[in-house]
Amino acid sequence: MKRILIVACFIGANTLSAQQPYSLKSCIEIGLEQNYDIRMVRNEEQISKNNATIANAGYLPTLDLSAGYSGSLNDTETTTRETGEKNKTTGVFDQTFNAGINLNWTLFDGFRIQANYQRLKELEKQGETMTRIAIEDFIAELTSEYYNYIRQQIRLKNFLYAMSLSKERLRIVEERYLVGNFSRLDLQQARVDFNADRAQHMKQQESVETSRIRLNELMANSDMNLPIHVSDSIIELNTLLSYEQLWQSTLENNASLLNSEHNKVLADLELKTVKSRNYPYLKLNSGYSYTMNKYDVAATSQRHNKGLNVGVTLGINLFDGNRKRENRNARIAIENARLRQEELKQALQADLSTLWQAYQNNLSMLKLERENLTAAIENHEIASERYMLGNLSGIEMREAQKSLLDAEERILAAEYDTKLCEISLLQLSGRIFDYLK
Numbered sequence: 001m002k003r004i005l006i007v008a009c010f011i012g013a014n015t016l017s018a019q020q021p022y023s024l025k026s027c028i029e030i031g032l033e034q035n036y037d038i039r040m041v042r043n044e045e046q047i048s049k050n051n052a053t054i055a056n057a058g059y060l061p062t063l064d065l066s067a068g069y070s071g072s073l074n075d076t077e078t079t080t081r082e083t084g085e086k087n088k089t090t091g092v093f094d095q096t097f098n099a100g101i102n103l104n105w106t107l108f109d110g111f112r113i114q115a116n117y118q119r120l121k122e123l124e125k126q127g128e129t130m131t132r133i134a135i136e137d138f139i140a141e142l143t144s145e146y147y148n149y150i151r152q153q154i155r156l157k158n159f160l161y162a163m164s165l166s167k168e169r170l171r172i173v174e175e176r177y178l179v180g181n182f183s184r185l186d187l188q189q190a191r192v193d194f195n196a197d198r199a200q201h202m203k204q205q206e207s208v209e210t211s212r213i214r215l216n217e218l219m220a221n222s223d224m225n226l227p228i229h230v231s232d233s234i235i236e237l238n239t240l241l242s243y244e245q246l247w248q249s250t251l252e253n254n255a256s257l258l259n260s261e262h263n264k265v266l267a268d269l270e271l272k273t274v275k276s277r278n279y280p281y282l283k284l285n286s287g288y289s290y291t292m293n294k295y296d297v298a299a300t301s302q303r304h305n306k307g308l309n310v311g312v313t314l315g316i317n318l319f320d321g322n323r324k325r326e327n328r329n330a331r332i333a334i335e336n337a338r339l340r341q342e343e344l345k346q347a348l349q350a351d352l353s354t355l356w357q358a359y360q361n362n363l364s365m366l367k368l369e370r371e372n373l374t375a376a377i378e379n380h381e382i383a384s385e386r387y388m389l390g391n392l393s394g395i396e397m398r399e400a401q402k403s404l405l406d407a408e409e410r411i412l413a414a415e416y417d418t419k420l421c422e423i424s425l426l427q428l429s430g431r432i433f434d435y436l437k
Contacts, residue, residue, distance in 0.1 A: 022230050025436055028142055028436055032138070034221070038135060042131055045131040049124050052121050052123065057117035061106075064104075066099070068097070069098075076088070076090075106283050109281045110277060110279030119266060146215065147235050151235060152211045153208055160201055162197045162405050166193050167194055169190050170190045215228055235412075241425060246352060246431075249431055250430065264337040267337040271330035275327070277317055279316070284312055285312075286311070288306075289307065359425060369411045372407050380404045
């Protein structure tokens with residue numbers, strides 16, 4: 001194939017460093033470890049795990065320790081009713097110190113505690129699913145950029161090859177111009193074409209650098225100017241995908257569909273929480289307290305009280321005015337969760353069908369463009385021979401060269417578009433982790 005020839009001609013043009021080449025798998029692994037968005041979403045997942053405890057659900061009692069101190073300073077005057085005698089006391093300082101430990105425990109709350117614990121566990125599972133969605137999006141984005149980097153490098157080599165052809169043509173024209181076989185117009189046109197190819201090659205270097213920087217950013221490398229050498233040199237395509245297998249895998253593994261199931265379960269648990277108010281509640285409270293009173297002028301100078309208290313409260317909420325409304329709203333929320341799930345399935349099927357058609361069409365286009373490339377290579381070889389013999393004008397030679405490069409560009413575009421469809425199909429079906437195998 002001509003593409004192999006183009007790459008082989010200029011493999012020595014790039015100076016390779018001693019850096020170990022990056023494979024797609026290694027890029028993904030580095031990104032999953034270092035990427036800031038992935039690290040933050042994993043922290044969010046950890047929060048949902050931390051929240052899924054029996055204590056947060058209300059299963060465990062609360063235990064409070066309290067202590068207090070109060071003092072009073074009074075001047076007192078008393079009058080005896082029978083004798084009218086008056087007694088005055090000044091600066092009476094009485095003190096009270098108390099300490100206690102109290103336990104409160106809701107033993108039964110109409111299954112509200114159980115429902116709350118199930119809700120926390122479901123939120124924990126949803127946190128895992130949200131992390132998976134973020135990771136799948138990241139793998140898809142990094143894989144797309146990885147192959148875009150390869151695409152831009154291939155384009156750079158193709159433009160370098162085009163520039164070498166123009167340079168050789170300019171050399172031939174200059175030699176023949178000096179001996180009078182070509183006109184100055186031919187010389188100027190050859191120089192214009194050569195400069196145009198140089199400019200195109202310089203512009204393509206910018207595209208390669210932009211893609212390299214983006215890869216560094218996705219992998220969260222500390223140095224955005226870090227050179228990246230990838231182990232792949234072509235865009236490899238998976239041409240063995242099956243629509244039926246993809247759709248079955250979508251129904252079983254699509255992360256968004258799994259998340260919709262979590263939302264449905266959470267809606268069911270919300271109804272269960274509302275219904276819990278129809279049941280009685282049972283609460284236990286207990287405590288141990290100690291109180292010391294210190295009297296300044298009373299007959300008793302000190303008094304100490306200590307003891308244990310235990311109580312049980314049984315009750316039921318007979319009416320609050322909101323229960324029926326909340327019950328109806330909870331049932332509507334369950335129905336909406338079910339409808340959203342069905343809507344999502346329909347949208348996923350539509351997306352899968354659209355992507356599958358694009359995937360199939362790109363594969364057909366790729367086959368056609370490869371046939372065109374074979375014809376373009378042959379046409380360019382014939383044109384080169386005729387040009388060397390002086391039987392072909394510079395403009396016609398330029399057209400043959402442009403046709404060859406355009407055929408390469410169309411193949412490259414078809415390959416990359418097919419790869420994007422492949423990535424999207426695997427992500428949709430929950431198989432994006434295949435790129436880590």
